[in-house]
Amino acid sequence: MASSAAKTMSKWQKFKALFYTKQGFDKPFLIVLLILLTIGLACMFSASYVNAYYYQDDSYFFINRQLIFALIGVGALLLLSAFDYHKFHALAIPLFAVSVVLLILVLILPSDDGVSRWLPLPLIGGFQPSEVAKFAVVVLFAHMVSLNYQKMDTFKGGYLPFMAVLAVVCGLTLLEPHLSGTMLVFALGFVMMYIGGTKPRWLFLTILLAVAVVVFMILVVGYEKDRIEVWLDLFNTYERNPDQAWQTMQSLYAIGSGGLMGQGFGNSRQKHLFLPEPQNDFIFAIVCEEMGFIGALIIIVLFAVLVWRGFVIAMHAPDKFGFMLAIGLTAQIGIQVAINIAVVSNLLPNTGISLPFFSYGGSSLVMLLAQMGIILAVSRRRVTKTS
C-alpha cells in the first residue's frame, strides 16, 4: 500500500514524504539542548572577546561567526529532525568511504607544524575530517548492528568487522596525530559494540591490549611524552618549562580561582591573555572561573539530562538502527564532555577535544547540531506503551 502510493507521488510529494512524521519530536531533549546552546554561546562570547580583541582586532570576531554557524546548525537540526533516519542505511558505507578519503587527504596535504588535523574549506575556513569520521563510524556501526544483530555475539560477526573499521579510522587519526580524536572514536565504537551485543570479554581484552599498547607507546616510544609529563607531574614541569605546562596550569588557575560562586559572568581574569585560546578546548576553565562550582555543576547536570534524554529516545526507538544511531550520537556528546572537562581539570593529559555547544568552531557546531537533529528524528518515531 505504501509502495503503490509512492509510485503515484509527484517529486515534491516524494520529497515531502521524507519529512513526514506522525508525531512531534522529543521536546525535553530540544529544550535542554537549546538551553545548553544558549549558555554555550554566551560563555563562548565571554571567553573569547579578549582574545578576539587582541588577536583579531575585533571583540566580536568569534561570537559573530559562532552565531551564524549556530543558526545554520539549528536549521540543519530542524531539517534533519524531520528526515527519515532510515535513509542513513544507504549512506553508511559511502559516508565511511568519504571520511577515510578525507582522513588520508589530511595526512597528505602539507601542514605547518607537523600536525594535520584540519582540512581547508572555503567560507568555513576549515574542518576536522575526524569529526566526519566520528559520525561515519556511528552511522556505520548502527547499520552493521541492525543488520547483524543475531551474529553480534560471535567473534566473526560481532567483533572483527567492527574492529577493522576502528583500526582504519583510529590508525589514520593516530597518524595525524590526534590522540583525543582517536580516543573518542575508540570509546564511541566500543560503547556501540557493547550495546550492540559484542561479547564484553573481547572488548575487555581489547581494552587491556590497547592500554598495553598505549603504555608501551608512552614509555618506550615516547609518544606525546610532553603532555604525559605535564599530566603526571604538573608543578615540576611548570617550574622547569612553563611553556610546556602553561595551558594546563593556566586552566587550573582559572578553575581554582572560580571557587564556589565564581568571579561573576564576564569577570574572568585568566581569559586576559593568560589562558591561551580560551574560546576553544579550554573554554570550560573560564566557565568555571566566572560561574564557580555552582555554574559548572549546573552545566554538567544539563549535559547529564541531555544524555539521559538521548538514551531515553534511543530506548524508545522503533528499531535497532534508530536505537543505535541515537545511542551513538548521544554517547558521543557524553564522552566528549567527559573527556573535555577531564582534560581541562587535568584528570587526563592535555589533548585537543572540544566541549560540545561551548567551544568555538563553526563546522563542528553545525555537525553537532545536525546530529542532534538525527536524534530528534529518531524521537519522532518513538514507540510508546500507549501506541
Next chain:
Amino acid sequence: MATDPKRQSKKTASAAAKNRPTRQMWTRAIFVLLGIVLLAFGALLVQLVMLQIVQTDDWQRRATEQQLSDNVISPHRGTIYDANMEVLAERMQVWTVIMDPNNIDEEVNREKLADELSSLLGVDRDKLYRQACKTDSMYEVVKSKIERPLAEELIAWVEQNELYGVFRLTTDYKRTYPYGSLLSSVLGFTGAENTGLYGLEAEYNELLEGEAGRIVTAQNGWGNDMPNLLSYEKTVDAEDGHSLVLSIDQTIQHFAEKHLEEAVANTGATNRAVAIVQDVNTGAILAMATKGDFDPNDPFTITDPNELTALAELAGTEEEDAAFEAAQIKQWTNKAVTEFYEPGSVFKMFTTAMALEEGIITENSTFTCVGTQKVADYNIDCHVSPMSHGTQVLGEAISNSCNPAFIQIGTAVGRDLFYEYYTGFGFTEKTDIDMLGEFDVSEGFYHSRDELNPVELATSSMGQTFKVTPLQMITAVSAIANGGQLLQPYVVQQVLDGDGNVVTNTPVTVKRQVISEDTASRVARLLADAVNSGGGRNAYVAGYRVAGKTGTSEKTEDRTETGSNNVVASFSGFAPADDPQVAILVMIDEPQCANRYGGTIAAPVAKKILEETLPYLGVEPQYTAEEMADLSRNTPPVEGKTIAEAEAAIHAAGLTVRVEGSGNTVIKQVPEAGQSIPAEGRVVLYTDQSSLQSQTTTVPDFTGYSVSGASEVAAYYDLNIQLSGTNLEGGGALAASQSIAPGTEVPCGTIVRVEFLYEDTIE
C-alpha cells in the same frame, strides 16, 4: 489479497517488535548511561570540588600572583647634613647604560662602535666588542651608574651615530658626597645597593634607607593593565629615608682636617692622626677628623701615600691582596673612636683634678724633682733626666710636665681614690657616642683597682701603662672644661623625617658630676697657665686663653729599626679658659720627624684649629695689653715710592694694601706714616689726583661694638681703627666713643680712634 487486517497488523507488529532493540541492548544502554552520567561526570564533579572548593585558596593565590604586577618603589635615601644644613651626603640620579646588540644593524661597524664607546665610557674595549657581537642578546649592561654629563655625552654620541634603539639608559641612584673626603671617617660610605657599609651610613642605615613602597596593579597575560572593569591598583607609598643633621660643622671640620693633614705630611706620621673638636657644654662633636682617610665617593681606592708606597713594594707578591684589604679597612676605620693610645702627660690634668678635688694638694703645694723617683723597687725617670726640675709649685709642675711631681701626687691620692676618679672620668667605659665601632677598653687596657699597686699607680698618674680612645680623652677634658660634668658625646643632632620634620633631637646627656665646678675652674686656670708659659705654649692663641696639656707617650710594645720607640704625640685642651666653649684634641700617631714631642707637633695643630674655629663660633677674643701691643703695627712711610716698593714695605710691616688710581708712584698714603693700626689693617695708596678725590668713605657709628666687632666694621668701611681704653684685658668692653664723628666723609684708610669701656660703665 484478502488478508485479515487484524492478523496482518499483528504480523507487522511482531515484525516491528522483532526489529526493536533487544532487552540486552536496553540493559547495556542503561549501564553505559549510568557509566557516563554517574562515573565519568561524577569523577569530574569530584575533581571540580577539589579544585574549586578544597584547594580554591591556593589556586586563587597562585592566579593572583601572576595577575598582579608588583613593582617596588624604592625610597629616597635620607640626606646627611652638617649643623648648618650643608649637604654632606645625598643621593644623586645616575644612569645605567644598557645595550641591545640584537638591534644593531648589520652594516654598523662593531669594531668602530667598541672603539669609540669604550673610550667614551671608560670600559674595557674587548669586552664591549664581545657584548656588541652577541646578536642573540637584547640586554647587555655596558656601564652602571654614570653621571649626568657622561650620560649627555653618550646621548649625543648615539644621535651622531644614529644608533637609535640600541642603547637605553635606566635610572638609578647613587650616594654622593659633595665635600669628597671631608668627614669621611665619620660618614662612612654606601655599597653598590646604596646600603650603608661603614660609619654613620651603616649605623643609621635603617633610618636613612626608608621603606620601599609597592604599586600593585592588575595586569593581563602580556603585562598590560587590565580593562577598567577588572582594574585594580593598590599603592603603598615608599617611605623616604630619614635625614640626619649632624652636630658637626663642616667649616670647623674643614679647619681641623686642613691643619691635621698638613701635620701628618710634616711629621711623616705613619699611623695616622686624629683631631676632635667638641662643644664642652653639650658634648656635641663639632669636628672629628682622621688623616689619612678616604673619599667616600670612591671608598675602595687607597689614598694614603704611606700605604700606597707600602703596597707598591708588595706588588706582585702573595701578600699584596691581603695588604690591600688591610689598607682599605685601615683607611675606613675611624681612629677617633675605634683605636686607642696611651695618653701620656695629657692625663696629668686628671691627676691634678682628683688631687685638688680631694684637697690632697693646693696650687701652693710644692713638689721636688731630683730627676728620678723611686717607687717600690723601681726608679722612674723624669723626662728631663739626668737633669731635674728641682722644687716646683703645682702650676710649675704642670708646665714642666714633671713626672716625679705627678708620681708624688698620684701616690698621695692613693689606689682607691685614683681608681674612683679614673672611672669617674669615663676611662673604663665606652662614651656611648652614636657611632659604630667604638673601642671597648674594659678588656684589660687599664689597671683595675686591684692591679693598681704602687708602680702601676705611679705610672698611671703620669698617663702611662693604660690606653684610652681619643674620644674618651676629649670627653673627659670637656668634663674639666664644663665644670665637672661627664657628658655623653654625640654626632647626630637631629633626625628629620622625609618631609623635613624633626623626629628626634639629641638632648644633652649628663652621665655624672665628676669633680666640682670650683675644682674644674682651678684646673682650667692651671692648664691655661701651662699653655701661656709651659709645655703647651705652642697652642697659645692671642685673644683666647687656651687651657690644655701636651703629651708624648712611647709605644713600648713596638720598636723601630733604629731601636727607638715610636711615640704618640698629643695635645688636649679647651678654650677660652675662663668661659670654656670648645675642647680640642690632636693626636699624631707615630710621627717620624726629629722632634716628636706633643708640645712641638700636636699643640701647634690645636692652635691653628682653634685660631680659626673660635672666631668662627663667634667667641669674642679678649686681648691682654701685651697682646694688644703685639697686634698693633706702625705704618711705614711710602709716599713718593713706586707702587711695587710701597706694597713690599707695607706687607713687610704686617699690613695690607689697596691701590687707587692709575699712577705709578704713591702721591698720598692713608693712614700717614708712623701711625699705629691693628695688624692686617689696610693702607690705601693714592697714585693720582682724581683717585684722591673720589675715594672717600663715610665714618660709621662704632658705639656699642666689641673690639672685634668694631674692627670688622672698620674694615667694611675701608677705615683703620686704633683701639684705646683703660683695661681691655678682662674682655667684655664695648666701644664708647670715636675720634671722628659718624657720618663724616673721609679718605679711605683714615684712622679712627675708638675708645672702649666696660659695659657697666657705659650704661
